[in-house]
Amino acid sequence: MVLVVSPYSYFEFGSHNISTFEVFGNIVYVGLYDGSLDVCQLPTGGETQMTQFDESKLVLEDLNVVARTKLSCRAMQLELIPNLGYLVALLENQTVEIYSLNDYQFIDKFDEARFNLIKTWYEDDKELQLDQINEEDNDYITVDDNDSISLATTALETIRTKKFVTSVTGNSYLCLISKRNIAVMKWHDNQYERKYEYKLNDKIQVVEFLNSDGLIVALKNGDILKIDLAHDSVSTIQIQFLNQPTGFSKSFFFSPSDSLLEIFKANNDQQLIIMKDYNLIKLNSDLELVVYRRHTHSIDFKNPVLVPSHNQSGKKLRFLKYWFPYVVLVYINSLEIRNLENGSVVQQLQGTSTFSGITSIKFTPKFLFLICNSTVYKLVKTTYDSQLAEFEKSKDYNNAINLIEKLNPLAFEDISEDHSSRQIKFTRLRQFELLKGLEYLKSENYETGIKLFVEFLAPPELLLDNLPESVKTLLSGNSSLKHAASKESLKSDKEPETKTNQDIKIINQVISFLTDARRKLTRLLDPDSPRFLWHGFLISRELYGSKDISKLEQKLQTVDDCLFQCYLITNPRMVGPLLRISNYCSFDRIEKNCLELKLYTELIDFYYCRSRHDKALELLEKLCISEHVFEPEFMVKYIQKLGQPQLDLIFKYSEKLISLDQTNVESIFMDDSIECESLNKQQVLDFLNKWPSLQVRYLRYLIFDLGETNIKFPNKLIELYLQDPAKNQAHINQIYSLNNYNPSFVLKKLNSLKQSPVVLELMILPLGKLNKHKEVLEILVHRLNDIEKALNYCRAVHSSSQETGIKLTYMLLDMLLSSNDYDSVFQILDSGITYLDPVEVLEKLPRSLQLGRLEGYLESNIRNIMSDLRSDIIKSELLKVQLINLKYEKLLSDTAHVRIDASSKCVVCDKNFAASSILSFFPDGSVVHYSCSKYRN
């Protein structure tokens, strides 16, 4: 049993019995039977561990009376309106009197009816409570779950708990109840405003303000009414229980009852509790039943909560009051503290016969007072830290969680300053939720336990250390069940018979935890996000026990190793995905297991993921080439994924593959991939040295497919092609056409070869590229005797450089003339060549040449010259016409004039010109003042 409240002391009020007792802050107001009112300072001391109500051990405390006054008669109820400075007293004669809180002097009275209940409402002056912590807190419960980094991020449940009071209105009220009549007086900003009056159906039993605009009233006939002051209306509240038998449609409050009736607000103004027939019914601010609270992790939340009408010894319940965060039940011989969530007993305090004389109970956040004839007993609330410690000791985690959820974390004594209150709350909550989860594990409720572990980010070892031995053995990897993950089982869905279903079920739940934990731990290891928000709480590496990255990595290794083992046991097909993603699995362990179980594909993926390509290729070589487990293509595919940094490995393991099938060179070195294109081309070319044909293939790929511009590659390819020039002439010309090669290098290579016509032809373009046109002509004329090609060469040169082309053509003519090859000369002259000067050509020709042979050439040239002459004549005539036109225009402009007379006006200023005006004349004939000329446009 947890000690929440402990008896400490009592106060005596002489011979007079107490008629009413109220505590407001540190002041006690005591109305006595003789009609006097004592105002006392509340003794604040008290600490005790008494678990029994033993009057002999109680301390007698003296009350320091600060004021004493005499009322008209005995006070039955006292209420305060501090902002107005009013103490309101309901007197025995059923009148209501108002006294000043300053000097307790009479102010006013209400005696127009026989009142039997009063109630006040005022808004707390926050400044008065600066030295106090509001113990109630609902930060955790009302956290906005839309913080999208967490969970499903989409608010699946949009239940938001609202408070009854949402704003400060400046309103104060005094309710005066007389049987079925209720009068409500309203003050606004301390000024009296108006009075509301209602006549209800039956006698009013309880009145409670919901907020500054409404109050709730319980009548004797069982009806519960809501009075809406803002709209001046009264409505009946109808609430049906969800668990009522079908067809039962009456209101729960339909039947009148004589049992204890209470209405109070709880849970930081979020719930209205109506106690009727020993049921505590929880309503939200919309006055609907609270059916489910998502954020309440106290799993056994109940609504309504049934409290016993009689205690264990059969004594009747006399009082029930809400005393944050519990409800206090006073029986004739005992006092009980119960949890409001599910009504479970937190503490039982055995009383004495004195309890039968209790007339009322009152409390402050720290003290509980039992008022009994002329004595008041003071009980002290123990610290929340000690309550939590006791809950933990007695393994009552639900109550501990319930307390933390509701409590302002600042109320804890041992709070560290470097954390926000929310953070402290989460840390405490997590501590108990994990302990609760652990209890679930111990009671073999693994599903619930693991869910709690997931939700509260349990350290992985906490779960793994607390699994059943059979599961631990399985997960250790030493079990003979490992064969389950062999290749055969990958293909078959059949579960090994030796595994128990229960263990498998647990392992499946462990998988959920591990996948979740690895995600969060991985995020924490990301240097960009060493912290993140989770349900509004800041999660950092410290939560998992260490800031040290290496320790977190160790945890991740534990998680991933265990996940690997879980998959081996339950679903070996998931091994592949796990090993392919970035993981922290222990290298040796995975390697050993995969090799044993022949999970080669998975192991190779793992090697790749860890960049252990040497190991992967070694294994692949064994499997693909030596043992033929896989096709060599499998190894090729692996090599395809490697890039420049692994070039040596690529060379090392490609050799055998290429020897096996030369087409592999295309897959390895000529694949359409970034990796392939990243390889050092020269090194690849050197590697392919032993296979010239593959070199050619590779070079062609580089030059024609990749458009490689480095000159050494075409040179190399030409060199390779020149090993058989006759066969490769077309290919070489194809390379020449790209005009990206070194002509000197090529010529050197060509010169080293036997001077066959093919070689000579192949020399032409490189020589031309070096502007060695004469040598080209000599080859064409003297060695190949191909005049037509020679002429074509001259023409080609002429098309790029006219001057060189003309010179070259004359050179060709000279060359032919010097060898007396007149036929070839005439072949050239008759070819329709037009860019040569016929005079110069004629001068070059020997005089001995027969004129008749020149006839064709001369005729053609004369035709051309005549055509040019006619064109020039036409041009000349056209220029003459143009000259005449220009002369005419000049004449016109020379004779242009403007006449100005006395009436002429400036087109800009519209004023006449004076004799001394300086004028500006424009070509269009307009005349303006010189000074106006700049404004003309």
Add this chain to the structure above:
Amino acid sequence: MSTRKKTILKVIILGDSGVGKTSLMQQFINGKFSQQYKATIGADFLPKDLVIDDKQVTMQIWDTAGQERFQSLGVAFYRGSDCCVLVYDVTNTKSFENLQSWKDEFLIQANIKDPDNFPFVVIGNKIDVEENKRLVSSKKAQSLCASMGNLPYFETSAKEAVNVEQAFDVVARNALQQEESLEFSDDYTDAVNIHVDGDSYGSCGC
């Protein structure tokens, strides 16, 4: 009162940041496209009612964050998926190369019982770009899809609404098939409820 069940198909869209996951979803659900890029934070889902072979289904499409720092941390939301759409951008080689990782991550997080038969659909988005900007060829994509287990492959343009309907039609059909295959399996008890009463929520249908 109808007792006919309405099936909810949960579909997750994954892929690198900026490949157009949100645009694809918006195009399919709302027929809209926005040029403005806005990184998705966490995840969000939109429902779309469809009729597949006379069967009423609601496809619940969960859009996710491509950027790691915005990714959802809870694995629970992957659970109970009926199909996973892997999206890459045809102008972004890296996004293509990461497809396998997205697939594996999904399998791990969703704790898929039968990874070889879980329906994935691959979408190459942004085919509206000029041909010379395209870096991943259809052939290459098809080859990868074949190697990842003959996954259906679609090339789409969320911008110009090309092939989006067709791709999601296959997604829906595959999801439905998956959902039906799991209907009688009790291995996924922690998954999102896959059936709710259609027209009369909460009624017993009598």
